[in-house]
Amino acid sequence: MIGNLDARTPHGPLAQKWTNHKDHARLVAPNNRRKFEIIVVGSGLAGGSAAATLGELGYNVKCFCYQDSPRRAHSIAAQGGINAAKNYQNDGDSVFRLFYDTIKGGDFRAREANVYRLAEVSNLIIDQCVEQGVPFAREYSGLLANRSFGGAQVSRTFYARGQTGQQLLLGAYQALCRQIAAGTVKMFPQTEMLDLVLVDGHAKGIITRSLVTGKIEAHAGDAVVLATGGYGNVFYLSTNARGCNVTATYRAYKKGALFANPCFTQIHPTCIPVSGENQSKLTLMSESLRNDGRVWVPKQAGDQRPPAQIPETERDYYLERKYPSFGNLAPRDISSRAAKEVCDEGRGVGESGRGVYLDFADAIARLGESTIRERYGNLFHIYEKITGENAYRRPMRIYPAVHYTMGGLWVDYNLMSNVPGLHVIGEANFSDHGANRLGASALMQGLADGYFVLPYTLPAYLAPQIGKRPSVDRPEFREAEDDVRARTGKMLAINGTRSVDSFHRELGLLLWDKCGMARNADGLREALARIPQLREEFWRDVRVLGEGEALNQSLERAGRVADFLEFAELMCTDALSRDESCGGHFREEHQTPDGEALRDDENFADVFAWEYQGNGSVAAPKLHREQLVFETVQLTQRSYK
């Protein structure tokens, strides 16, 4: 069914592709737009901005989210900032440089044309957000302020204190509210998508369950847009919100959409270390802190002295030592591995020995405590709440944690998956970050997709579809609904002995160990042997109490964990098949003499896109490859030294 994977990248010089594409793209006339109904699943930066913009254009939109308000989508938690190539600092930035940094940061595993487009529209996003009233940080002159983020030598990150995601999301949420009031968008909060419905091979609807009443319902549309975020919670502990899941994208995968690069996961270097076995989530300390904080550990393994008693000469500022030109702002994958390495050497700090210091003493001496408070006050506050320690007085302890997933559903240049009509935007797709995402670029991508890309590319699919929206009475909908009902009923009926969370925790530990910051073939094979057993145990022994026709949080989680238990296998299969190291995918077998990721461009400069093969035999998905074509950049070994 699926032939060669064609990204449908437009022809012409890199810098002209998007313009040319828009110039020739099909359109839907204003009076026809209201004849279409678009289903948007997700109300984060990607889904919220897309739903609002499509509504503004005159389409009818149905927007879904699992939280009780669209404003609570996980994007709200993003802290540090959003990139754009404005070059307001006059420090040599440009669209090309942002493009180049992003594609290099991704270790050359993303599509040139997509990344270039992202850099190109980045400036429009800042204009748009300012116009909506996003209170970005400003200088005394009244001009917009910038800060630096990892992987770049220019200052191009726009921010609103440590709450950039919150402010950008509220901008999109407010635009969405305006459309809800105008009647173009109908919002369905606390409504979880549990399946995708195909009619004649096209994505034409979804099945949902109301998290309040338990009602299972079918919705038909002319196109379906998934903006359901990332799957980091497959690891149980991550910086993601508790409800983040793979269900929507995994269900689409089971209906034929290709899942691309699932093993590309990002471990963020600066999070608060794990402190106890009841811990339910990990908390990020924004990368922006590395602008002013210096990372170090004692030179001596086992040095138990409090940080203040360790003299300068006995400290190892290992990032500054190893990567002098980027120092503390080395990219995430590299910084995370460096932290793991020093902890493996026994030089980690804190009770567990899995931590490194992020020290602000120099910055406070240089700039004063009030400047540091103004820049990062809320982060220091969160840190103190969680650890009970004051980071103005004593260095923070940090350790890497799962944070973001670069993998996602495969999409072409139009952000459409291989299933006609199914579009995927934001973290849920795989497209722009390759094997490692640079800081402040996810917010950029989510909003680029929603405000400025999808509204232009969706009409290419929609134009010939006018009048083809099926009725929910068709058997395809009935069948899908019955499947969802049966699955829910089955979970409630097992009444075994183990809680949902206990399965999730066990899966998470296994993945962290075998498919986390470092991976090797033996470990991945072990995981691949264990996951099916765990899944079998789940379906035999899980205990989900309560009923289906009411609010039932255990049931919600059970559904998500059941999907994680299948998806984990796909992730490990991908990690095992990609027999090279690149970005966040570090295969221990492939490293340079000084321990950096060693790519194999000859054999792996491509996207791995997996096709589901049915009958629950998750073990043998079919691999499709999209060759990445680099016309402009030269593939080099990434160096941040």
Added chain:
Amino acid sequence: MRFKLKVWRQKNPKTKGKLVEYQATNVSPNTSFLEMLDVVNEGLIAKGEEPIAFDSDCREGICGTCSLTINGEAHGPDHPGAACEVYMRRFKDGATIIVEPFRAKPFPLIKDLVVDRSALDRIVQAGGFVAARAGSAPEANATLVPKQDADRAMEAAACIGCGACAAACPNASAMLFTAAKVSHLAFLPQGQPERTSRVLKMVTAMDAEGFGNCTNTYECEAVCPAQISASYIAKLNREYAVASFRRKAGE
């Protein structure tokens, strides 16, 4: 540490609810309040009892989902902060802790500790936005915004939409929430064109949802996890008065 919990259990809006006693034992002081409830729930599941329903998502004080009244205080004892940011080290070993939902008439109860706060969304839908169509925005640095105004707008915009202000208020007033949004946009040049209609529509929607009036008890400010200052309520009143006057004058 160990605690005696009294938790509000109510199957649905139609049945009557009551406080039910549970024991939380062997709790580390570094456990968060919600993690402590997770552990209690695991125990309930093991015994075959339905776990306590409570809302949370980000568990780091930014999404506004968690909504517990702990010992009579919205979000518990550790202000400023949301319920998910409360850690057990804040309590005395052996203490009795009462856990209830956010209570306010416009927040109908769904189950146990979960309430429906969609009224807050409807206030924003009434006018809490700038009508900026995607694609129509001018160059971002074309309009200068004095740093002081941007900072004050940010302070107001920090509201996480949790509804604690209304839950803590004896009159169930949502003035702090509404004031935060009205002020955020009123401080910025981009918010000026719709300034008059915005405040009138949002206040009308707030009243229609059944939120009460403000009688200056300042309970809202005391529990607000985002430290929204009650002085914004005064600003809201001024904005409202000016807008009403302008309307009357036919502007």
